[in-house]
Amino acid sequence: MYLCITGFLPDTFEDSSLKYELDVDTVFTDQIVQLLCHKSLNEMASGEWRLTDEQAQKIGALINKAIPRDLEIFIGVEA
Incomplete structure (x- = not known):
């Protein structure tokens, strides 16, 4: 199992598609x-x-990767 970071546009946008994904x-x-x-x-x-x-x-900062500031960012576990 590993952590995956995802990002989406804020709820004020109609577009709910994935905009950012990073396997940590x-x-x-x-x-x-x-x-x-x-x-x-x-x-x-x-x-x-x-x-x-x-x-x-x-x-x-910990993983030395820039995480977008303009998206709603989530983290979850992937198998």
Whole structure:
């Protein structure tokens, strides 16, 4: 299992298609799970989680990837 970050236009737009997707390297999994205050990756697998701007930017800094600021960003677990 691995973490996947996705981004969509804000709800004010009619376009609900995926605009951003990033499969996170598993080397960062434990750090991200802790950053988001989850107990485990299995706990996170129960849904998709909306990230605050601050969380998204912290994760981006951790993984050294720019995460778009103009999208609604989510994180979830992929099999």
